[in-house]
Amino acid sequence: MSTPARNHFVVGGAGFIGSHLADRLVERGDFVTVFDNFSVGREEFLAKAKESGRLTIVRGDALDLDLLKEAAKGHDVVFHLAANPEARWGLERTRLDLEQGTIATYNVLEAMRVNGVPQIVFSSSGTVYGNTAQPCGEMDLGHLPISLYGASKFAGEALLAAYAECFGLRAFICRFGNVVGPRGTHGAILDFCKKLKAHPDHLDVLGNGTQSKPYLHVEDCAAGLIFVLDHAPDAINVYNLAPPDATSVKRIAELCVAASPSPKARIDYGQTPQGWPGDVPVSRVKPEKLAALGFRVRHTSDQAVELAVRAVAHEVFGAAK
Numbered sequence: 001m002s003t004p005a006r007n008h009f010v011v012g013g014a015g016f017i018g019s020h021l022a023d024r025l026v027e028r029g030d031f032v033t034v035f036d037n038f039s040v041g042r043e044e045f046l047a048k049a050k051e052s053g054r055l056t057i058v059r060g061d062a063l064d065l066d067l068l069k070e071a072a073k074g075h076d077v078v079f080h081l082a083a084n085p086e087a088r089w090g091l092e093r094t095r096l097d098l099e100q101g102t103i104a105t106y107n108v109l110e111a112m113r114v115n116g117v118p119q120i121v122f123s124s125s126g127t128v129y130g131n132t133a134q135p136c137g138e139m140d141l142g143h144l145p146i147s148l149y150g151a152s153k154f155a156g157e158a159l160l161a162a163y164a165e166c167f168g169l170r171a172f173i174c175r176f177g178n179v180v181g182p183r184g185t186h187g188a189i190l191d192f193c194k195k196l197k198a199h200p201d202h203l204d205v206l207g208n209g210t211q212s213k214p215y216l217h218v219e220d221c222a223a224g225l226i227f228v229l230d231h232a233p234d235a236i237n238v239y240n241l242a243p244p245d246a247t248s249v250k251r252i253a254e255l256c257v258a259a260s261p262s263p264k265a266r267i268d269y270g271q272t273p274q275g276w277p278g279d280v281p282v283s284r285v286k287p288e289k290l291a292a293l294g295f296r297v298r299h300t301s302d303q304a305v306e307l308a309v310r311a312v313a314h315e316v317f318g319a320a321k
């Protein structure tokens with residue numbers, strides 16, 4: 001027997017990950033309301049989901065609590081994906097992650113509480129593990145975040161846990177690796193391709209290229225979020241969502257140059273292992289807990305990066321996929 005269609009409220013659903021998630025949710029017959037201020041998200045990302053007739057778009061800001069309360073009414077699940085898109089912007093605007101991360105998350109939880117929406121899926125990040133190269137399981141939180149972005153994700157997770165305990169919500173927290181794929185709105189691959197488009201003869205890389213992190217394909221990310229919602233058993237659920245391996249920035253730079261119209265472009269690396277203050281140069285996560293629940297990502301980190309470079313190069317240069 002098929003499960004009845006659900007009404008999902010996707011905050012930040014017009015963005016990179018949110019639009020892929022919306023595609024999947026409507027594909028399985030569910031209804032989706034995307035709530036987005038379109039600061040980064042694009043209506044064209046939702047073109048496919050719109051064709052289903054099961055997508056509603058609400059233009060609004062998660063900092064507008066009254067609007068959020070009104071729009072969240074009548075939904076079964078909230079996916080909260082809105083956030084400051086670039087971790088390093090916190091260096092220039094120190095309130096950004098407090099507002100777009102912590103306060104926006106509080107508003108989403110309040111809108112759920114007053115409307116009795118029972119479940120929230122939260123897009124957290126491996127940045128909560130701080131600066132450690134050790135592979136981290138979900139309980140390895142001893143190092144604490146080192147960016148304002150990571151701090152706001154950590155605070156968001158804590159708010160979810162508190163709302164779950166105090167008001168009876170169920171919380172599904174997924175800590176992503178670096179997510180890559182088509183419709184990317186930020187991140188190293190898009191940065192490199194845009195730089196190469198502007199200056200085809202060379203590519204400046206932040207950091208010395210030895211940074212290495214797990215890269216998660218956006219299709220695996222969207223599938224994993226839905227899987228966790230469907231299968232995680234507890235009131236407060238925390239899962240890493242990333243491949244166990246990693247890819248270096250040097251490899252990403254080389255792939256982007258090779259996919260660009262000037263494959264002989266010079267690559268100029270910085271001097272430091274860190275791309276910017278707050279960047280975690282080497283990170284690894286353990287995926288075993290999610291594997292034990294029954295979900296494994298389909299792409300390794302290297303495969304995810306290769307596919308993403310092809311897709312993003314196509315979007316930026318119009319090159320063959």
Ligand SMILES: NC(=O)c1ccc[n+]([C@@H]2O[C@H](COP(=O)([O-])OP(=O)(O)OC[C@H]3O[C@@H](n4cnc5c(N)ncnc54)[C@H](O)[C@@H]3O)[C@@H](O)[C@H]2O)c1
Binds near residue numbers: 083
């Ligand atoms: N992409 C990654 O590598 C990655 C890694 C770890 C965690 N995450 C988290 O996953 C989530 C989605 O990331 P993404 O890559 O799709 O980013 P994105 O910027 O493409 O999507 C975020 C969406 O939220 C919207 N938004 C931002 N602030 C808003 C606000 N105040 N009110 C309403 N809408 C708002 C934007 O317009 C955008 O459509 C974010 O929370 C991000 O921190 C992403």
